[in-house]
Amino acid sequence: MERFRERIINAEIYKSGRLSGLSFWWVFFVTIFGLLLTINQVFNLRFAGFQLISTAYYYLMIGIFGGLVFLFFPARKNQDRPQIYDWLMTFVWFFCSVWISIKAQYIIDRGWNQGAPIEAVVIATIYVALSLEALRRTGGKFLFIFCLLFATFPLYAGKMPGFLWGVELTFSQTVSEHVFGMEGIIGVPMQVVCDTLIGFLVFGVVLAGTGGGAFFMDFANSLMGSRRGGPAKVAIVSSGLFGSLSGSPTSNVMTTGSLTIPAMIRCGYSPTYAAAVEACASTGGTIMPPVMGTAAFIMASFLNVPYSHVVVSAFIPAVFYYVFLILQTDCYAARKGLRGLPTEELPSLRTTLLGGWYYLVALIILTFMLLMMPAQNEVPYWVSLFLIVIALFRRHSLRFDMRRFVTLVVEIGQSIAQIVGLIAGIGLIIGSMSITGVANSFSRELVQIAGDNLWLLLLVGAFTSFVLGIGMTASACYIFLAIVLAPALVQIGIDPMAAHLYIFYWGMVSFITPPVALAAIAASTIAKANPIVTGFYALRVGSLLFLLPVIFILEPALLLRGSWSALIQAVLTTTLAVFLLSAAVEGFFWRVGLLGYVSRLILGISGLCFLVPGWKTDIIAIFLFVLFLIGGFLRINGKSIYKSG
Known part of the structure; x- marks a missing residue:
């Protein structure tokens, strides 16, 4: 028994980041327990007659997954x-959460948010301190300082x-x-995380962990490579x-960019x-449904509103953004005379679909x-x-064995811990x-x-x-502005969905905008390019x-708000706009060829x-386009006025 225990704890194959041995297995079993508790709550299973009131459940989730922050993310x-001290903070936060969870109904009945006994105040102080430390580790110093100022704001x-x-x-x-209180740590964002988001985090990790990322890469290569x-x-x-x-621009860059950027450079695109x-x-992935x-x-x-309303409303603008990117890269390739990769080096579409059709089915079902x-x-x-x-049926081709399953569970724990620590x-x-x-x-x-x-x-x-987006995650920036700014936009007559999506979009642009441009900097490290120029x-x-x-604020029809005629007109004009702007940005137009500065303007x-x-x-x-x-086909002095110099 002792030999078996030693082999399990010290096995090098069971590692994930900074975890190995005892810490790895602790996270595995705690994550399993937390997921079972979540499933019992979400599906209302009442397993063995056990069902927590909502607030008790939220506190336990914070204690279980929030405590893991100190093991996953270093001080x-x-x-x-x-x-x-990481282990100490893990256990302290867990036991504080258990203590509060046990007294959850009593806390509500006695109104402890407005007046708590001394021992509860001590527990609450520890809770706030640990929340701030978890935020510092997962969100960085800027977000920590910002939250610290607001956490103490009621004092002055x-x-x-x-x-x-x-x-x-x-x-x-x-x-x-x-x-x-119900508007603090266990406010609306934490309720959403515990009730809904944990399931989608599980799905994202399972999809990637069972080979979904590689399939999407092969699928895109077979279609357009x-x-x-x-x-x-x-x-x-x-x-x-x-x-x-994934919802994270920077991690998306590091995951997919390690494959796509070298392939682009090899095709002839400049590293920058x-x-x-x-x-x-990668930044646009955050605005693309379904997740x-x-x-x-x-x-x-x-x-x-139901989440489906947000998905449906956000779909058309996200599609336009990606169409714009594709058209731009096509114009760039035409201007530079770039070709694709050799067909023999690309996966077959038929083989790719036969080997991974279930990933597309999963997304369709979702x-x-x-x-x-x-x-x-x-x-x-x-x-x-x-x-x-x-994955179990195809475990040999996917190499999905017990070792991979255990690692997958730990990765799920890390993903949930990070978002719980932030929120x-x-x-x-x-x-x-609020208070x-x-x-x-x-x-x-x-x-x-x-x-x-x-x-x-x-x-x-x-x-x-x-x-705010410069120093915060897109979620943190959105939550703050949804409280203070979105009501002002709605008050002057802007559609509520458009107002919330407006601040969400603008909170993300800092990922590609200098001087910060975190996603661009991450990509530049892979491409070995200048970070500022890349930005x-x-x-x-x-x-x-x-x-x-700005456009969907002025034209809510793009968010499917309004009549069908308004939607058709908005989609038609925006399609033309995207087509023309992509050509103007890159200086190339179909059939006309290279463009000069006047024509691009x-x-x-x-x-x-x-x-x-x-x-x-x-x-x-229309007048300018016809012009x-x-x-484009007139020549002055034997040379088209639209030929680049």
């Missing part, structure tokens, strides 16, 4: 193994000027509201598919351009059930089960803004400053979203990402006019 970068809210003034609380009242500039199109499609499930394409494609990362689920909860089933939080578990069953800390922001009353006053003040001026408010919203290239390649939020203005709703701008756009077409 300092140079620590490659969990330290004694009464001394703040103007619209920042709020109700001031004592220290014990503040930590009690954060921990025992041999086309003009094929590797770039493969990067866009595969990164879009994978990114819609290849890195920019991958960064933009769209964390923020979309929280958005559905804030809007009080999308169909999300749109049709009322209990959407159950959907990802069924699809994950489907993939695991398929627990972000909950402190929401709690502070002090500043959230409402902030929105009212914004509307008064803007004076019902839509463009001024949109400009303020875009700037705020962009600045500016990404700014050009992904330029439609800056325009789309005319084409670009025409595309922008098509984007702006209204028949007057459409007429201007371009006529000029």
Whole structure:
């Protein structure tokens, strides 16, 4: 028995990141327990008569998965193994959560959020401190400092000027509201994570862990790898598919970019351009249904609509963004005379589909059930089960053995731990803004400053979203602005769905915008290109990402809000705009060939006019486009005015 135990703990094959041996197996069994608890709660199984009230369940999830943050993520970068204090914080957070969970109903009945006994205040203080430390490890120093300022905001809210003034609380009242109140750590974002998002995180890890990422890469290669500039199109499609499930632009770049970027460079794309394409494609995965990362689920909860409404509304703008990327890379390849990869080096479409048809079936089932089933939080578990069953039947070809299953469970634990650690800390922001009353006053003040001026408010919203997005995750940025900015946009008459998607889009653009441009920098390291130059290239390649939020604010029909006639007109004009803008950006037009600066300017203005709703701008756009077409075939002094110099 002792020899068996030693072999299990010390086996080098059971490793995941900084975990190995005892820490690895602890995470495995704790994750299994947490998933069983989640399934019992989500499916309302009442296994052995056991069913927790919702708040008790939320606290246990924080204790189980939040505690794992300290094992997965080091306190300092140079620590490659969990330290004694990591284990200590893991157990302290777990036992504090168990203590609160046991007293969950009593806490509600006695109103501990407004007045708790001394021992509860001590527990709450520890809870807040651990939440902030978990946030620091998973979200970085900027987000930690930002949350720390807001977590302590109720202590000095009464001394703040103007619209920042709020109700001031004592220290014990503040930590009690954060921990025992329903608008703090266990507020709406954490409720969404525990009730819905855990299932989708499981699905994402299972899909990748059973070979889904490799299949999507082969699938895209077999479809477009041999086309003009094929590797770039493969990067866009595969990164879009994978990114819609992972929800993290940077991790998407590091996962798919390690394959797509070298292939693009080999095809003839410059390292800088290849890195920019991958960064933009990976960033766009967060806006692409059906999963769209964390923020979309929280958005559905804030809007009080089914998640399927968010998916349907976000679909058309996301498709336009990826069409724009594909058209751009095609124009670039045509301008540079780039070809695709040799056919003999690419996988066969038939072989690829025969070997991985079930991944496409899984995505189809997921999308169909999300749109049709009322209990959407159950959907990802069924699809994950489907993939695991398929993996077991094909375990030899997929190499899906017990070792891979155990590692998969640990990866699921890491994925859930990261999001729980982030959301627990972000909950402190929401709690502070709510209990002090500043959230409402902030929105009212914004509307008064803007004076019902839509463009001024949109400009303020875009700037705020962009600045916060520099140091935050897209989810953290969205949650904060959904509290303080979205109500102001709705108050002046903007469609609620459009308002929330607007701040979500603008919170993401920092991933491809210098000086931060995290996705572009990650891609540049793979391509061995200059990070700043890559960021500016990404700014050009992904330029439609800056325009789309403004367009669907002005034309909600793109979000399927309104009549069919308005939708058809909006789709038609936006399609023309995307086609013209991609040609203008890259300086190449079908049948006309290379374009000079004058022609690109005319084409670009025409595309922008098509984007702006209204028949007057459409007429201007058509006139400019016809002018371009006529000029393209006229020659002045024997040379087309549209030939590049």
